[in-house]
Amino acid sequence: MKRKVFDLRPWSRAVRHSQSVVRVPGHVIVDFTAHEVARPQDVPFGDQTVRILDHGFRWVRVHPTGSGEGVLGSALSAMLDGTGFPRQLYVDLHGGEGVGEDGLPWHDDLYLDVIGNWVVGETGHGSVTEAHIIDGEDLQAAVAAGLVTEAQAEATWTHARQIRAELLAGTYAPLTVLRRYLEDPYT
Secondary structure: EEEEEOOOOOOOEEEEEEEEEEEEEOOOEEEEEEEEEEEEEEEEOOOOEEEOOOOOEEEEEEEEOOOOEEEEEEEEEEEOOOOOOOOEEEEEEEEEEEEOOOEEEEEEEEEEEEEEEEEEEOOOEEEEEEEEEOHHHHHHHHHOOOOOOOOHHHHHHHHHHHHHHHHHHOOOOOHHHHHHHHHOOOO
């Protein structure tokens, strides 16, 4: 597994940006705004293409802090456009997580991810109307390279299917934390 730290400040696409880190019970939230970008970023989502980065876009990461190393888990990122409209939800599956001395969250990446289309209606809470498990080929390559065991890969697929179902049912706990933060950013 590859250890990743969620810190977008060095990202070359974001020419001018700001980032804040907030601790809430059980989570660290990293709120990154790309005020100016060198070039927008578009990604495939199902049968369409979605812009997830442009001038003024925010990426808000909800990262758990309770499980620690070697524990299967996940962390949620929301990509919001300059008006605050959700563009995509992105769930990283990991085999352990924590918070570094610098206050930034890290995770041991399990390569498989879940993306969701979060549609916000008049109530402001919205729902996930579509979700996909992605990067299965990356997980398989990690197994072939000996970075992830077959058992870890199987458990990751099971966990990804569970997260996809929870997103669609509206029961994925980090989404509740995200909603609460966006309504009142603890500042």
